Ligand code: HEM
Ligand SMILES: *[C@@H]1O[C@H](CO)[C@@H](O)[C@H](O)[C@H]1NC(C)=O
Ligand SMILES: *[C@@H]1O[C@H](CO)[C@@H](O)[C@H](O)[C@H]1NC(C)=O
């Protein structure tokens with residue numbers, strides 16, 4: 001109780017908050033000054049508070065880990081890292097309603113909403129939902145034995161969330177390295193960053209429908225009845241395992257582990273899998289079959305430390321994409337709705 005009151009006093013320094021907001025408003029948009037210390041005076045315990053909520057949620061369900069990590073990626077790639085993906089829509093026309101949301105698991109949204117509720121108790125109106133998502137994405141990786149890094153803070157929440165903004169911005173599971181690299185390059189992320197970030201597929205699930213084309217309709221043209229073969233780049237034992245989990249007429253409900261070797265550990269097994277024909281999607285396997293990305297895959301498969309270093313760097317870069325400042329953003333009170 002005493003501690004809570006003390007915290008409130010420290011956080012409730014509204015003069016400091018106003019001063020910060022003024023400084024932010026004076027910066028030209030696109031020149032966000034992100035810093036790990038951003039909330040040092042206005043909400044000093046924010047990271048511990050978020051971590052406690054994330055830890056509790058991960059204990060309830062492991063899906064929290066992949067769901068939160070993927071939510072961050074999708075948020076940053078559409079309109080920038082501004083929590084636009086979290087906006088709930090009235091008419092199914094917000095980002096999260098786009099067909100490309102490809103079944104973002106609800107546990108990622110829930111993690112941010114719960115963490116925001118706790119943070120608001122300590123420092124009302126100070127911490128953005130975009131920053132809470134960035135902290136939570138960092139925490140879930142560390143909590144599944146992955147690396148830990150200093151997360152940069154100071155993003156504002158965006159004022160726009162449209163389903164129409166999603167098309168063409170997110171990578172698809174049937175894409176080749178050239179097209180994938182082009183999508184990442186739009187955000188100044190290199191092929192190396194892309195290979196490292198794809199290592200996120202070391203945790204989490206995919207619905208059968210995202211890859212059954214490789215099992216049953218490889219080489220088929222469109223929806224036609226053409227070829228009925230297995231993608232030859234799949235390992236035969238892995239093919240049998242996937243066919244068993246995902247029969248040809250499987251509905252949209254069944255999902256499989258994306259890393260069948262160590263599904264709940266954030267490790268470098270994903271890259272070893274690729275070298276053995278166990279990349280789940282065409283986009284995963286392509287990272288090994290294409291000479292532009294294979295050296296990085298080999299390197300990360302051989303040395304987990306190097307994967308972790310590259311992943312940390314790439315996550316920090318991802319977190320800088322399209323950050324909002326000044327009049328382009330706000331600190332949302334409710335992460336699922338714009339302030340007015
Ligand atoms: C390189 C291009 C990428 C493609 C084509 C891709 C595609 C996909 C697809 C199709 C799924 C399965 C969704 C489902 O069926 O529910 C998936 C899951 C996932 N992706 Fe990616 N992804 C890519 C990059 C990334 C990046 C950069 C991250 C994060 C840094 C990421 C994190 C995840 C996670 C954690 C899951 C599991 C989600 C869950 O279990 O709820 N992906 N991805
Ligand atoms: C994703 O989009 C589909 C329709 O494209 C929608 O039915 C579903 O509710 C959306 N998922 C989330 C988590 O918003
Ligand atoms: C990418 O980098 C270039 C040059 O370093 C810079 O001018 C540009 O603003 C950056 N773009 C983004 C989206 O960060």
Ligand SMILES: *[C@@H]1O[C@H](CO)[C@@H](O)[C@H](O)[C@H]1NC(C)=O
Pocket residue numbers: 303304305306
């Ligand atoms: C892995 O890479 C790191 C950093 O480059 C290096 O210090 C370490 O010795 C490597 N480990 C092995 C087993 O090669």
